[in-house]
Amino acid sequence: MTILTFLMFVLLTRQSLSLSRPQCHSCEQTSCNCSRQNHTKVPAAPSNLITELDLSFNRLGTITKKDFVAYARLWSLTMSNNRIKTIQEQAFSPLSNLEKLDLSFNRLDRLSAGWFENLFSLRHLNLLGNRYSVLDQGNLFQPLTRLKTLQFGGPYFQSVRKNDFSGLSGLEEVIFDGQNLKLYAGGSLRQIGPIKHVTLGLNGPFQINPALVEAILSDVVHPNTTLTFTDTWFLTKNHMIPFKVAFKGGTTQVILKKINITVTAGLEFLELLSNSNIVMFALEEIHFLFLYSVHRPYLQTLDCLETVVLKNIDVPEFHMFPALLFLYRLLKVVHMSVLNCKLFAIPCDLSARLTKLEYLDISDNIFSDLALSQMMCDGKGVFLNLETFNISRNYLQSINSQLFTKLEKLENIDMSGNVFHSMPETCFWPPSLQFLNLSSTHLTKVTACLPVSLHILDLSDNALAVFNIELPFLRELHISGNKLSRLPDGPVYPGLTFLSIQNNDLHTISSDNLNSYKNLKRLEAGANTYVCSCDFVTFMTSNSANHRVTIGDGFKSYICDSPDADRGESVVDVRLSVFECHADLAFSLLCLGILAVFLLIAGVCHKFSVVWYIRMTWAWLRAKRKPKLKKGELKYDAFVSYSEMDSGWVEAHLVPELEQAEPPLRLCLHKRDFVPGDWILDNIVDAIEKSHKTLFVLSEHFVRSEWCKYELDYTHFRLFDQNDDSMVLILLEPIDKATIPKRFCKLRKVMNSRTYLKWPDDDNQIPRFWQSLRTAIETPETENGHCLMDTVDLGLRF
Template identity: 30%
Template sequence: MRDNRYQPLTSSLSLYLLYTKKMGGPVIHIFILFCAVGFTFCSNPQLFAENELIANYSHRNLPSVPKSLPSLTAVLDLSYNEISVLLNSDFNSLSKLKVLNVSNNKISWLDTGVLKFNKDLEYLDLSNNSLWNISGTFTEGLRHLDLSFNSFKTLSVCKEFGNMLQLEFLGLSAEKIQKLDFKEVATLQLHTVILTITDRLDYEQGSLQMLKTEKLHIVFPMKEVDPQFVMYDAFKTSEILELTNIFYSWSYEDFWSSFSYVVNHNSSVHSLTLNNVGLPWTTLVVVVQAVWHSSIEYFTMSEVNLLPWITRVPFDYSNTLMKAFTIEHVHVKVFEFDQNVVYFLFSEMMIPSMTIKDANMVHMLCPTKPSLFTYLDFSNNELTDDIFEGCGTLVLLETLILQQNKLYKLSKASAMTAQMKSLRNLDISQNTLQYEDGEDCYWSESIITLNLSSADVDESVFKCIPVNVKTLDLHNNQISTVPVRIAKLKALEELNLASNRLIDLPDCSLFPSLAILYVDLNSIQTPSSDFLQNCKNVSAINAGNNPFQCDCNLRDFIYREKQSAEDIAGWPDSYRCEYPDDVKGTLLKDFHLAEISCNTVILLVVVFIVILVVVISVLSLCKVLDLPWYLKMMWQWTKTKHRINTVHRNPPEIHKNLVYHAFISYSQQDSIWVKSYLIPNLEKGDGSVQICQHERNFVPGRSIIENIINCIEKSYKSIFVLSPNFIQSEWCHYELYFAHHRLFTESSDNLILVLLEPIPQYLIPSKYYKLKALMAQRTYLEWPKEKRKHGLFWANLRAAINVSLSTPEETCSLNC
């Protein structure tokens, strides 16, 4: 099983490439940020393959390098442990190793032979150990080597660096620095050199000038040390200079008074940074004044501690090359002083850019004359709404950052910008801002970017927005909706409404030019369809991490997201169903609903088609199987059984003269069917059914009419076998007449019509109007041609004549 300390590099490594050019040749400065390891370094963009690993053993209190490291390890972080010795066996199996960080341990001596098998090693950090000696030669492929913050007495180790032609970053430390030590390094074209020196420094003047580097960073000790010759050489060594731990000392007061000479005498520096500065106000002004008249264009002071006594000091603002001045993280150790002394110094600087951050500044004076400021950053201070009130001298200002101050009224913030005719970018985020209906807003019409994030504003803020703004950042506020009744922001192209309380996407008709929209981390469940119709110009959107309601209303939104996934930030991992519970956690890209379940028209069409198919199928089946006939026969049988049951429950008084179950009337031409099928299937030969047939039951000697009447009256039912032959028989007509007469005189249901063959209506003579009426009013049984239907036919017919009768006393024998 793979240890969870190892991760594929592609998942935890972010590359940031910065290409710079120096002396006509490209220099690659590549910063690689390790999320899992937690340190930065310079390296090659082609450094890692997908199957190589990062091993993070930082902050584990390890006394030695772990054993059995995976052979594919490319990055190994062993920083902040208790390792004192590196052995040959520690790294000989790591042939893929490219980055090794062993900083902040207890290593005092190193034999570079422990790395002889690591030919691909490019980054090695041994800083903050106790190294006093190194033996052997480092691999020639190193690009980053950091030996700073160690205990070297001299820099003799530098003699071994002459063949490291790919080296870009070099960190050194020593008590004694001399030119000879840098002789071999002087041939290298370095990008960055960091040098840490001790309070026992023995420095040979001119040593640093042997180096060829773009950036030089010198870390002075926290104790007093004479910085004169080191600084003098530092200003001649590189274009970018960073000095850390700059403290005022009475012992070297003359140095600070002559600092202008140090900075200006043949200086090659154009960017200067001073870190961890502790100076009195007057000395700080001397330093700023010296830099002001030097070749330095970019000056930064960080972690500044102002020592007591702040008084006004003359300052010459003329003749400067400075483009940007930055002072940040200021700690004032003076409780009572004239703050205007400080503000005036900075407000009158005629330079393009100034930054004063985290300085507890409560106010800033408006320049007394038209200023050259184009960029001002006063973030993380104590500035109030009175800042630059009525100021009309910032006519060239393009960017103003007042982030994280104590601004309160949005209307006053807008009035502050009214006279800034060139202002394009305004950041007043992380203030507690309010806007009340009726307040007037007078924004500069030149503002195109406004940052109001984390300002605790609600939807009323839309009533106080610059009309020409193109980029509007309102993330992390209390906005629940975008009001419809606001002035259209016709120029707005990018809108950030992330981390608010939105329950729906905004109406893009208010922002006709909107192209980029951020609405992630809100409360949007079902984006409205209006958004998809009105926001066709939106080419990029981030709507992730919302509690989506996955139903039909979301289908169009999901379809759009899938179609333009390359323009969707966070897709698909940040887009998941929250409701209903059965699909909670499902990625939107994996959520599917059939078109039929969401489109009512299609659903109705499909239902209609299904019903139509079923009806047609049933009708076809009925036609094939003759189902109507069966249903008709079953209905007849059911009615007959019901009648019989009723009779059995309430038996009527049957006429004593009824001796036959049925009298059969038929044409002589149909006698074969009657004798061969009808009579045998009704009588069954068991005597239970008595059929009156004229050939055997008419009484001789009586007239035919008399026999017909007599047999009909003595029979429970009269069965008429209808066919085209029937209507041609005169006697059959008489029999039908007498039976029909009995039907009305006795109100008895005694007629059964059996249709042996179909009889077209036009064949029935008019004199047979009774037959027409009976066939139109009464249900008749049809003789089925299919043999499989015969059983049901006989069952129905037998049920119709089923009744208990007495034995007949006489019989009929006359022909019909």
């Protein structure tokens, strides 16, 4: 009982703790994105499989040692931009698999080595933007032997001590925000060893304490180190003096990022570079200021400089900017990128001097056709060593291939994002050209202007409806975002190995289409208007091992546009019926089934004489609509129904005996009295309706006659409909019951329920037979006729 009570207590305690913890609203199988959900506590873990947890931009204040007990498999934890002020010593102890920890931009006023004691797997640590002024009491990072990236500092950080980085020996990247740094113990960062990437934000020291900057730089400078300076103002020449330490120390790569700099300070920086071993120099997100007068210095080139990157440069008073003073220093560069700098012209004279240039990227600027022509000296031959040229997203309106004809080493041209609309019918490209990008250029048609030597062609995001230009060496074709309704002809591209044709008007793809490409290995064709026919669905859902071509963009991106029942469904989720997939066979089987049913019905109708009954019923219904004739309107005494095979007896015996007697009887015979040309059924109905009696001459021939059966059936209907005694039966010869067809069911019924006259074998009985027959025909009352017939012992019963 005690154990049971204890277990219940533990269960209720765990449940109450779980209910007290908030829940994350955006969790997948192994990750939770709980950012911006206004949490004040760490949410409860939905499962123990979570490996990524993002808690950024919430209102967390305190992290306890119980918060991450259920997150034992976590390898990425982001808690930036919260209000965290306190972290208990063992809060991260359960996270022995953690590789990334982001605590940036919180309110931590102190750091503790106890946080990191169990984080043996940690590789990336971000402590930027907090309120601590020092890195604990030393040995803070001692347990973090696998750490590769360290970000620390902030507006409150003031001091770096000798042992702050002890234990860190394999760091690859350091980001140090020391904008208000006051003290730095020399050698602190040097003990880490050479660091590949060092980013320094030292705006305050650059302004008021250059010696402190020089001490830091002397510790981090190394030929294999890329130095990045960020969030700093450079206003005078003196602000550039600390760079001498960096350049003398052998640094080969320098990046200035998010910098405000004057033209004077910029030119001074170039002067310092001229005496250095700098190989790569980049300016990113730079704002130039005009605070001091500019004196043109001696234009000395930078002999070691190979790569220059100018990105997002803001020059408010560009008409005063001495661009040539900068660019003429770069005459010996090999790689130059000028990105989004509002560059609108490069003089031909300067282009002619850039003889070593192999890579030129002037994308996202404002070059016009005229400016490009001037830069290329009208195609007379500049940039002769150029291999790659990127002039995408400018203001070009025409394709002028003659500007590049003499560039025999040119292999790659990117002209995407311009506004061409059309291209010339013929062009003259250098024979070395292998890559051409004309995507997003508003082209509606392509011509033979495309260079035959191309290996890679990008025509994505245009308005092409047809593409059939012969390119025998093409290996990759990117033609997504157009209006193509079918794949390009495979035989025209014998060397094609990759085809991207997403977001077009394709309706189907089949193995036959792809087999026309001899060397195609990878296809990306999702986001088209696919008709999910059986062939297409079968092709897409069949075993991928049987496909020679790999679907590179995933089957889930192939969505059905029709039929309507499957619209919006992924092709791998579509299940079509047999009738949809084998329509011809299904239709044939359906027709055969219908034919079989009709044959079965016809057989049944034939066997049971259904057609006869229908025809008779129809005739009877028609007759019922006619007004009933009165006794005085009847024309005949009797209508004689007999088989044509018995006509000899009728004509030789029956007719003379009845019509030549006194008084004579009026008989209706079909041979004599039927109206020629009328439908026979109408003649039969009319004759029966105009006769007092219907005389049936029964024999073996009678039961084999279809018309006799009809006459018998109609008379039988009339018998019950009019409730009269209009039927007289003569048995001409004995009839074997087995020989009577089943369709003569009424004959059986009549012969079982009524008396009849039998043609006698004894000649002495013949006068009495005729007398009885005359009496049956002449007597209008049913009772009298029956009484007389009953006196004659000639009847048979079946």
